[in-house]
Amino acid sequence: MAAKRISQSAINWAQLAERVPEHQKVIFSAFKAKSDGYMRRVTAFPETAPKIDWAFYKNKVPVAGMVDEFQKQYEALSIPYPPNPLTSQLDSLEKEIQNDVNKFKTESNGRIEQYKKQLAHLASLIPYDQMTMEDYRDAFPEESLNPLEKPSFWPHLPEDQLGYQDKDVPTDSGH
Incomplete structure (x- = not known):
């Protein structure tokens, strides 16, 4: 079974170069030069004997x-073309990774939509430097102080409030 002769690189070097971090550009350039040199040596020989x-x-x-x-x-x-037993493994690994990438994209798009809603809400508010305490309470009811329904004492940490019990300290059972 004769294999098709490779006449040009299947790698999109420009697209790959965009993803290489700045501190690895020199290594990338050396790798590309080696690959190009190999490709030139292969194509310098005739395809058939x-x-x-x-x-x-x-x-x-x-x-x-x-x-x-x-x-x-x-x-x-x-001279037989060397077998390539790893292509099927790489293809299955690529499919798994592509599934993970698609899942991440879907989750990220959901988070982006949530963040856009939060940004739209924040953009619709009065600027913080112009807000009164009542404006803040109306904008963020879950974070504002409500002295009638849930009184809080300064510095408003859980351990400084009435009725606080530390979860790490065992309760005394009457001894």
């Missing part, structure tokens, strides 16, 4: 049958 003029050698070589034997061996020579 050179044709041999067997009739010329049959007339020049005095040993009978020697050229015929060489011709038979040369034409029987077949």
Whole structure:
């Protein structure tokens, strides 16, 4: 089974270069130079082995049958293309990663929509430097102080409030 000859790189170097961090640009350039050098060396050779003029050698070589034997061996020579057992693994890994990427994109788009709503809400508010305490209470009811329904004492931390019990300290069972 003859494989198709590679005549150009399948890598989109410009797109890949956009993703390379600044501190790795030198390493990337060296890698690209090696790849380009390899591709130039491969394409410098002909795709097929050179044709041999067997009739010329049959007339020049005095040993009978020697050229015929060489011709038979040369034409029987077949260098197999190395097998690639990793392509299927890489394809399945690529599909898994693509699924993860698509899931992340979907989740990110959901977060973006939430953040856009939050930004729209914040943009609709009075600027903080112009807000009164009542304006703040109306804008953020869950964060504002409500002395009638849930009184709070300065510095308004949970451990400074009436009835606070530390979860880490065991309660006394009457001893």
